[in-house]
Amino acid sequence: MALDQSFVGRTYPPTPAYEVGREKIREFAEAVGDTHPAYVDAEAARALGHADVIAPPTFVFSITYRAAGEVVQDPQLGLDYSRVVHGDQKFSYVRPVRAGDRLTVTSTIEAIKSLAGNDIVDIRGDVHDEAGELVVTALTKLVARAAEEV
Numbered sequence: 001m002a003l004d005q006s007f008v009g010r011t012y013p014p015t016p017a018y019e020v021g022r023e024k025i026r027e028f029a030e031a032v033g034d035t036h037p038a039y040v041d042a043e044a045a046r047a048l049g050h051a052d053v054i055a056p057p058t059f060v061f062s063i064t065y066r067a068a069g070e071v072v073q074d075p076q077l078g079l080d081y082s083r084v085v086h087g088d089q090k091f092s093y094v095r096p097v098r099a100g101d102r103l104t105v106t107s108t109i110e111a112i113k114s115l116a117g118n119d120i121v122d123i124r125g126d127v128h129d130e131a132g133e134l135v136v137t138a139l140t141k142l143v144a145r146a147a148e149e150v
Helices: 022-032 042-047 061-072
Strands: 084-093 102-115 118-128 134-144
Touching (some): 061 102
């Protein structure tokens, strides 16, 4: 069953603030195999003009995906999460994520499509810092595979 198009444009409340820690950045960089010194060494980050260590570009996915969970779990939307696969991910940065940032995410449904029986939902996650400034926008595409016919 196709998802309700009236959800396009729906915005969900901001998430509670997530405080970005140096150790979380280090763990993430290690997990993805990114050895850039600005992710683990404050002096290296300062040499590049940053006040503290910065996070790898995909770090923000861990908080934007959690925020997109509000959309996915909205019972009125009716998305069958057991059939969902992650279709695509894009980030548009205003500035890097830094250790000490307190970030909130506001999720908005950008598009809903049906293609070959699959439901496709595009979710925009706007990530703001404590001052309310936009840091990054994440675009997440989720695909709910069509149910197999028996």
